[in-house]
Amino acid sequence: MSDEKLPSRSENYSEWYNQAILRAEMADYAPVRGCMVVRPYGWALWENIQQGLDRRFKATGHVNAAFPLFIPMSFMEKEKEHVEGFSPELAVVTIGGGEVLEEPLVVRPTSETIIGHMYSKWIKSYRDLPILINQWGNVVRWELRTRLFLRTLEFYWQEGHTAHATEEEAEAETLRMLNVYTRFAIEDAAVPVVPGRKSEKEKFAGASKSYTIEAMMGDTRALQSGTSHNLGQNFARAFDIRYLDQQNELQYCWTTSWGFSTRFVGAIIMTHGDDQGLVLPPKLAPIQVVIVPIYRSDADKSRVMPVVEQIRNELDPFRVKVDDRTEVTPGFKFNDWELRGVPLRIEIGPRDVEQGTVAISRRDIPGKAGRTFVPQTQLAGQVAEMLSEIQSSLYDRAKKFRDDHTFDPKDYEELKEAVQKGWAFSWWCGSSECEAKNKDDTKATTRCIPLDQPGGSGQCIYCGARATEKVIFGRAY
Amino acid sequence: MSDEKLPSRSENYSEWYNQAILRAEMADYAPVRGCMVVRPYGWALWENIQQGLDRRFKATGHVNAAFPLFIPMSFMEKEKEHVEGFSPELAVVTIGGGEVLEEPLVVRPTSETIIGHMYSKWIKSYRDLPILINQWGNVVRWELRTRLFLRTLEFYWQEGHTAHATEEEAEAETLRMLNVYTRFAIEDAAVPVVPGRKSEKEKFAGASKSYTIEAMMGDTRALQSGTSHNLGQNFARAFDIRYLDQQNELQYCWTTSWGFSTRFVGAIIMTHGDDQGLVLPPKLAPIQVVIVPIYRSDADKSRVMPVVEQIRNELDPFRVKVDDRTEVTPGFKFNDWELRGVPLRIEIGPRDVEQGTVAISRRDIPGKAGRTFVPQTQLAGQVAEMLSEIQSSLYDRAKKFRDDHTFDPKDYEELKEAVQKGWAFSWWCGSSECEAKNKDDTKATTRCIPLDQPGGSGQCIYCGARATEKVIFGRAY
Numbered sequence: 001m002s003d004e005k006l007p008s009r010s011e012n013y014s015e016w017y018n019q020a021i022l023r024a025e026m027a028d029y030a031p032v033r034g035c036m037v038v039r040p041y042g043w044a045l046w047e048n049i050q051q052g053l054d055r056r057f058k059a060t061g062h063v064n065a066a067f068p069l070f071i072p073m074s075f076m077e078k079e080k081e082h083v084e085g086f087s088p089e090l091a092v093v094t095i096g097g098g099e100v101l102e103e104p105l106v107v108r109p110t111s112e113t114i115i116g117h118m119y120s121k122w123i124k125s126y127r128d129l130p131i132l133i134n135q136w137g138n139v140v141r142w143e144l145r146t147r148l149f150l151r152t153l154e155f156y157w158q159e160g161h162t163a164h165a166t167e168e169e170a171e172a173e174t175l176r177m178l179n180v181y182t183r184f185a186i187e188d189a190a191v192p193v194v195p196g197r198k199s200e201k202e203k204f205a206g207a208s209k210s211y212t213i214e215a216m217m218g219d220t221r222a223l224q225s226g227t228s229h230n231l232g233q234n235f236a237r238a239f240d241i242r243y244l245d246q247q248n249e250l251q252y253c254w255t256t257s258w259g260f261s262t263r264f265v266g267a268i269i270m271t272h273g274d275d276q277g278l279v280l281p282p283k284l285a286p287i288q289v290v291i292v293p294i295y296r297s298d299a300d301k302s303r304v305m306p307v308v309e310q311i312r313n314e315l316d317p318f319r320v321k322v323d324d325r326t327e328v329t330p331g332f333k334f335n336d337w338e339l340r341g342v343p344l345r346i347e348i349g350p351r352d353v354e355q356g357t358v359a360i361s362r363r364d365i366p367g368k369a370g371r372t373f374v375p376q377t378q379l380a381g382q383v384a385e386m387l388s389e390i391q392s393s394l395y396d397r398a399k400k401f402r403d404d405h406t407f408d409p410k411d412y413e414e415l416k417e418a419v420q421k422g423w424a425f426s427w428w429c430g431s432s433e434c435e436a437k438n439k440d441d442t443k444a445t446t447r448c449i450p451l452d453q454p455g456g457s458g459q460c461i462y463c464g465a466r467a468t469e470k471v472i473f474g475r476a477y
Numbered sequence: 478m479s480d481e482k483l484p485s486r487s488e489n490y491s492e493w494y495n496q497a498i499l500r501a502e503m504a505d506y507a508p509v510r511g512c513m514v515v516r517p518y519g520w521a522l523w524e525n526i527q528q529g530l531d532r533r534f535k536a537t538g539h540v541n542a543a544f545p546l547f548i549p550m551s552f553m554e555k556e557k558e559h560v561e562g563f564s565p566e567l568a569v570v571t572i573g574g575g576e577v578l579e580e581p582l583v584v585r586p587t588s589e590t591i592i593g594h595m596y597s598k599w600i601k602s603y604r605d606l607p608i609l610i611n612q613w614g615n616v617v618r619w620e621l622r623t624r625l626f627l628r629t630l631e632f633y634w635q636e637g638h639t640a641h642a643t644e645e646e647a648e649a650e651t652l653r654m655l656n657v658y659t660r661f662a663i664e665d666a667a668v669p670v671v672p673g674r675k676s677e678k679e680k681f682a683g684a685s686k687s688y689t690i691e692a693m694m695g696d697t698r699a700l701q702s703g704t705s706h707n708l709g710q711n712f713a714r715a716f717d718i719r720y721l722d723q724q725n726e727l728q729y730c731w732t733t734s735w736g737f738s739t740r741f742v743g744a745i746i747m748t749h750g751d752d753q754g755l756v757l758p759p760k761l762a763p764i765q766v767v768i769v770p771i772y773r774s775d776a777d778k779s780r781v782m783p784v785v786e787q788i789r790n791e792l793d794p795f796r797v798k799v800d801d802r803t804e805v806t807p808g809f810k811f812n813d814w815e816l817r818g819v820p821l822r823i824e825i826g827p828r829d830v831e832q833g834t835v836a837i838s839r840r841d842i843p844g845k846a847g848r849t850f851v852p853q854t855q856l857a858g859q860v861a862e863m864l865s866e867i868q869s870s871l872y873d874r875a876k877k878f879r880d881d882h883t884f885d886p887k888d889y890e891e892l893k894e895a896v897q898k899g900w901a902f903s904w905w906c907g908s909s910e911c912e913a914k915n916k917d918d919t920k921a922t923t924r925c926i927p928l929d930q931p932g933g934s935g936q937c938i939y940c941g942a943r944a945t946e947k948v949i950f951g952r953a954y
Binding site: 028030031032035036037038039040042043044046047063064065066067068069070071072075087088089090091092093094095096097098104105107114117118121122127133137138140142144153154156327 | 505507508509512513514515516517519520521523524540541542543544545546547548549552564565566567568569570571572573574575581582584591594595598599604610614615617619621630631633804
């Protein structure tokens with residue numbers, strides 16, 4: 001909340017991002033390095049994200065539970081790739097109740113190990129499968145370079161962990177949850193994402209296959225926005241998760257895990273935000289409509305406020321806020337709610353009261369073009385319609401931006417340029433060597449091999465060898 | 478899930494409690510000492526508790542946020558009583574990202590300190606007050622003797638933290654939230670609780686005044702089930718939480734905090750449970766109605782199952798589960814759902830299909846007395862009515878039990894006996910010495926000074942001095 005203008009995105013994208021978050025009171029820096037405080041406005045957005053996802057998890061047969069924050073160090077070491085991937089990032093409790101612990105406890109960076117341990121206890125027979133559990137919670141990864149929401153030491157997320165009797169079921173689950181993420185991102189957040197597979201190099205530590213949804217931010221960088229992993233039998237073998245099959249023989253389970261975090265708040269901000277600040281998708285916005293009463297005299301106030309109340313009541317199906325602060329001007333309020341990205345603003349002044357209309361302004365269309373006058377009697381219907389229009393318009397705009405910044409370079413020289421201004425969607429032979437050299441040259445990584453492929457084959461953009469899949473190369477957060 | 482009978486409550490209350498939880502799959506022991514895994518059935522109950530409270534928090538003007546898990550050790554030391562109270566219970570992170578930390582980080586046991594630090598940053602003027610924030614999360618206290626739900630190293634809770642301009646407002650907030658807890662416990666959980674004030678000795682480390690709701694468990698012990706603290710200016714002074722008042726002078730704020738945890742799951746189990754297992758209050762039960770289809774032949778099955786489906790649809794407003802397992806008998810299922818405390822069980826067999834009726838059994842009234850036959854056409858209405866009857870009957874039963882085990886001893890000798898079989902509600906002069914001696918003799922502590930007092934005065938049950946308040950003495954969890 002401040003009169004100062006934000007830095008523009010073209011001037012300093014990173015500073016625009018930080019300032020937009022701080023001034024909109026979405027989050028603040030915590031007194032512990034790399035940690036954040038999610039303030040009420042930011043948390044309300046996250047709660048709406050949680051509801052949108054949780055509903056979809058339950059509709060696909062999942063249940064929630066809670067596993068411990070602390071994991072014995074020895075658990076981490078049971079899956080080789082897992083410990084290699086995570087050990088540089090661990091926070092470790094060595095003292096409890098004033099005494100040095102015999103075995104240090106890791107603050108969970110993710111919960112495959114401790115959940116694997118419990119599954120090995122709970123799963124006896126094929127009748128116990130599949131087991132489909134999700135957990136909402138906090139995790140800690142000791143990151144060195146942190147950014148609000150995008151990368152913080154502690155973050156909030158959900159992690160689903162499932163166990164299945166067959167490889168096919170585990171793969172189907174992995175893709176089912178990738179699809180849940182895709183639909184949520186597109187339908188609720190208006191964030192166009194590309195679902196695809198991660199390369200060997202980019203996959204989760206301990207997974208057989210990792211899938212991701214990738215989104216393009218307003219500076220054309222990619223953001224990995226949710227991941228779904230087929231863990232094969234890697235964790236089942238490490239934690240002895242076995243079941244008796246119908247022939248009464250012991251078999252290892254096939255497990256999956258999938259996660260979606262507060263990082264996505266950053267995705268929403270960087271996908272839709274503009275130089276005035278946040279632009280929140282109506283389905284997730286904590287406040288969908290802000291009403292600003294306009295008056296100068298007490299006489300006007302006493303005419304305006306009853307209409308404001310009446311309209312608030314009529315708009316009860318929506319998330320509405322009346323900004324009745326008296327210490328700031330309407331102009332200040334307009335800027336403030338623009339900064340916070342509220343989709344619709346309604347102004348009601350004495351003339352509106354007389355004429356039985358209100359002025360409504362769309363956050364996604366700045367200035368007069370986004371402002372219309374609506375009869376008070378038609379307001380609820382109009383608001384519903386406009387929110388729905390904003391929702392689809394945000395999606396269309398973001399998708400057009402992504403498409404406009406996705407290139408099909410004809411050779412490696414063109415790719416080098418392409419990844420400076422967006423994504424390159426190119427044939428790739430699949431070798432880690434080509435991937436690594438490209439990264440060294442351009443700082444662009446393979447974001448994903450989209451599920452939606454053109455088919456046929458082509459030549460690897462790096463080495464020219466035959467390639468059967470196209471991959472997205474891009475610089476990423 | 479098992480055929481074995483539970484230990485009876487009279488035989489071994491503690492073992493009855495543990496076994497009921499484990500077999501009902503509410504929770505399990507974690508591989509870290511003193512930690513628990515809350516399994517899906519237990520977590521679903523907690524989610525319903527969360528919703529019941531969160532709705533009430535929002536209705537009283539509170540918003541949710543999230544503050545960091547880690548607290549710098551130096552923060553803990555700023556409030557003298559607070560650090561004295563909590564330092565024996567801390568889990569401490571000393572290593573992050575492979576390096577020894579310069580300042581160790583405490584895993585939050587409660588968040589007054591870190592939230593106080595943020596409030597001092599956010600609060601500038603009287604216009605910023607009151608600030609009414611709640612957080613749902615996990616905390617860690619290094620307890621030595623742990624019990625599932627009642628006392629675990631890590632537990633789940635909400636902690637509200639508010640800041641006010643005046644002492645009166647802070648006290649009003651403290652009592653408002655105590656009342657929210659009281660109403661939730663009574664209305665949603667059917668747990669009769671006594672709201673009251675804690676003695677000086679029993680109050681929260683750092684509070685000026687602590688309030689509690691106390692419940693009597695099935696073994697007549699007391700369980701502190703939720704607390705609300707008026708922190709005075711203690712934390713405001715320690716963390717420099719100040720505001721400019723309307724005269725433009727700097728003033729310290731007055732703060733409160735209040736918490737309600739997964740411990741209350743234990744309260745529900747021990748208030749309503751019987752020798753068959755859990756008895757869950759309908760408003761919070763994860764499953765309100767279980768339908769058990771009864772058939773022996775495929776022909777019967779094909780007649781029964783369509784009716785089961787039809788009834789499941791009609792009961793859509795309720796939380797319904799159809800138990801269509803084929804590997805266990807109906808008798809096993811009856812025991813299993815009794816153990817899990819599902820309020821209503823519906824059986825549907827071929828004869829019910831013919832006669833257009835179903836058998837409904839109430840969990841709270843065992844055997845034939847609780848079993849009625851209801852025409853299928855009237856089912857939804859009957860279910861609603863029966864759930865509501867069970868809800869109030871559970872409350873009445875628990876309240877009667879508490880009243881029957883609350884005594885008014887005429888002297889200290891009688892008190893000693895009284896606290897072996899329940900609570901003593903007695904005059905107390907308020908001295909910590911009488912309180913301590915009583916505790917040494919009887920193991921009973923002052924549970925609370927109920928808000929609802931008879932008035933007048935009497936003689937302290939211990940020392941005979943004049944007393945103006947009555948207190949509840951009881952052995953507690």
